[in-house]
Amino acid sequence: MLTINLAVNGQPVSGEVEARTLLVDFLREQLRLTGTHVGCDTSQCGACVVMIDGKSVKACTMLAAMADGAEVTTIEGLANGAELHPMQQAFMDHHGLQCGFCTPGMVMSGLDMVNRHGNDLDDATVRRELNGNICRCTGYQNIVKAIRTGAKAMEE
Amino acid sequence: MYEFSYHRPASVAEAAALITRAVDGKFVAGGQTLLPTMKHRLASPSDMIDLGGIAELEGIVVNGNIVTIGAMTAHADVAASTEVREAIPALAALAGNIGDPAVRNRGTLGGSIANNDPAADYPAAVIALGATVRTNQREIAGEDFFTGMFETALEEDELIVAVDFPRPEAAAYMKFENPASRYAIVGVFVARTAPGPRVAVTGATACAHRAHRLEEALQGACNAAALDDFRAPVERMNADIHASAEYRAHLVKVMAQRAVAACV
Numbered sequence: 001m002l003t004i005n006l007a008v009n010g011q012p013v014s015g016e017v018e019a020r021t022l023l024v025d026f027l028r029e030q031l032r033l034t035g036t037h038v039g040c041d042t043s044q045c046g047a048c049v050v051m052i053d054g055k056s057v058k059a060c061t062m063l064a065a066m067a068d069g070a071e072v073t074t075i076e077g078l079a080n081g082a083e084l085h086p087m088q089q090a091f092m093d094h095h096g097l098q099c100g101f102c103t104p105g106m107v108m109s110g111l112d113m114v115n116r117h118g119n120d121l122d123d124a125t126v127r128r129e130l131n132g133n134i135c136r137c138t139g140y141q142n143i144v145k146a147i148r149t150g151a152k153a154m155e156e
Numbered sequence: 157m158y159e160f161s162y163h164r165p166a167s168v169a170e171a172a173a174l175i176t177r178a179v180d181g182k183f184v185a186g187g188q189t190l191l192p193t194m195k196h197r198l199a200s201p202s203d204m205i206d207l208g209g210i211a212e213l214e215g216i217v218v219n220g221n222i223v224t225i226g227a228m229t230a231h232a233d234v235a236a237s238t239e240v241r242e243a244i245p246a247l248a249a250l251a252g253n254i255g256d257p258a259v260r261n262r263g264t265l266g267g268s269i270a271n272n273d274p275a276a277d278y279p280a281a282v283i284a285l286g287a288t289v290r291t292n293q294r295e296i297a298g299e300d301f302f303t304g305m306f307e308t309a310l311e312e313d314e315l316i317v318a319v320d321f322p323r324p325e326a327a328a329y330m331k332f333e334n335p336a337s338r339y340a341i342v343g344v345f346v347a348r349t350a351p352g353p354r355v356a357v358t359g360a361t362a363c364a365h366r367a368h369r370l371e372e373a374l375q376g377a378c379n380a381a382a383l384d385d386f387r388a389p390v391e392r393m394n395a396d397i398h399a400s401a402e403y404r405a406h407l408v409k410v411m412a413q414r415a416v417a418a419c420v
Contacts (some may be wrong), residue, residue, distance in 0.1 A: 019162035020158070020159055041195065042195070052261075057262055058259065061187060062187065062191070062262065063162065063187070065164070066164075066208060131256035132259060
């Protein structure tokens, strides 16, 4: 077993993991942060996207051991108490989901878009940037709308 | 995934020592191919040596006409680099079109070329730009680096440190991508250099290769019309569920023409 020390949603965390433990399994099963989902487990679907040191990463395609010393932000780390993060609120306002399974990854990828492209996102940018996030319910219309609105709201 | 021992060395020397001691060791860069391969149990190394903690393998430096990119530099960092965008915009664009944003944040130049997937993008750039692959033991010409499907000139214990890309007069990369994986069904990289045009093709055959016949066709006039009569050899093309050999042969010509047209 390996001992890892990292920060998850601003809190210092340490854990014992096998070398082969995936980051997403560590988050879900040991820390019980089950908001990060496993959709495909083959790095296609993006339901497991988390932020590592401020950059979006598929947590199913990274070992927990590789996150030793890193700062991890999951979907649970966004809201301020009962107050949703603007990106979460935008998904709610625009109904950017149906079953909701892909939503945590969509929200995290939306934040990554804002980090790299700023708050003024056009449709084409959002759609291109969603390459790695798959939704099987919605057809993406409201997801795109939600991310654009959320990005804008984060400016305020 | 089968069990393995995990190591995170802090230097190239330490990494080299670890791989020599391992029974069946494997270097891991960003892990965007290796980890899925291990999940499928198509790879089961005894030791995984993570290069993520080696600062000397990361970064981009421009020195005169040479752009040096550290092996552990992520695709996203190459795509966003002002130096690369200024010196070799086609290379920055290629990096920004690999996989998806989250994959680009982890996947690396060194990992991509060491893996040498037949449909990977970077090998085409390394060959067409006449890059030099620097390892912890020697320098290898980009053209001699890719030796077969998933095979390279690297020795078992050899580690890529950086790749030196000479700045071309102009360059362009065009790929016809698989819409699910974003891998190239066929990709063609064209570079205009002082001695003449250099062309590399990926996705079409066992691995990326220099396309001498395309280069010859472009010797006179380096424009798309010069390739109107070009025919890629169907018998050498890959065929799979995504595209037949005939289709790939056709795509080689079309992607080459588009790349030449964009190479201004």
